[in-house]
Amino acid sequence: MIGRLNHVAIAVPDLEAAAKTYRDTLGAHVSQPQPLPDHGVTVVFIELPNTKVELLEPLGEGSPIAKFLESNPAGGMHHICYEVDDIIAARNALAAGGARVLGDGEPKTGAHGKPVLFLHPKDFCGALVELEEV
Numbered sequence: 320m321i322g323r324l325n326h327v328a329i330a331v332p333d334l335e336a337a338a339k340t341y342r343d344t345l346g347a348h349v350s351q352p353q354p355l356p357d358h359g360v361t362v363v364f365i366e367l368p369n370t371k372v373e374l375l376e377p378l379g380e381g382s383p384i385a386k387f388l389e390s391n392p393a394g395g396m397h398h399i400c401y402e403v404d405d406i407i408a409a410r411n412a413l414a415a416g417g418a419r420v421l422g423d424g425e426p427k428t429g430a431h432g433k434p435v436l437f438l439h440p441k442d443f444c445g446a447l448v449e450l451e452e453v
């Protein structure tokens with residue numbers, strides 16, 4: 320079912336400062352900020368030779384990462400995104416196996432313009448899992 324690692328995401332309180340750290344201290348190539356109002360976050364991506372790092376900060380009221388940042392005020396590892404060939408088939412198989420698919424269970428369009436879903440961290444070793452159909 321899961322394929323390549325698409326990205327590892329780090330939630331941060333200040334996206335500009337975090338992007339500067341990655342750009343100036345770690346010499347990374349950092350994309351321009353991408354507001355995702357449907358997801359309540361603004362993101363940047365750091366392209367690495369073998370995968371990507373997503374930095375995300377809350378956008379607007381009711382951001383899904385606000386509570387995470389209350390518990391992790393300096394920021395922290397937020398989720399891991401795996402690629403799947405067929406997100407509906409993956410969702411149906413996972414739900415049939417008892418996994419909790421977050422939201423209304425229907426894929427939304429993610430930062431890469433592809434369908435994404437999230438799986439509850441308590442069902443996957445304490446890690447929030449994102450699936451992206453590629």
Ligand SMILES: CC[C@H](C(=O)O)C(=O)SCCNC(=O)CCNC(=O)[C@H](O)C(C)(C)COP(=O)(O)OP(=O)(O)OC[C@H]1O[C@@H](n2cnc3c(N)ncnc32)[C@H](O)[C@@H]1OP(=O)(O)O
Binds near residue numbers: 398441446449
């Ligand atoms: C899609 C656009 C972009 C992209 O890549 O394309 C993105 O990735 S956007 C990413 C932001 N969107 C989301 O994260 C959507 C999915 N997230 C959620 O639905 C919630 O954040 C949820 C359900 C994971 C957590 O909800 P909440 O923050 O309200 O906290 P809870 O008290 O309900 O948490 C329950 C339980 O889970 C633990 N928890 C929360 N967040 C995480 C996490 N990121 N990793 C691991 N564990 C997490 C939390 O500590 C609670 O545990 P407990 O032991 O009960 O205290």
Ligand SMILES: [Co+2]
Binds near residue numbers: 328398400
């Ligand atoms: Co993501």
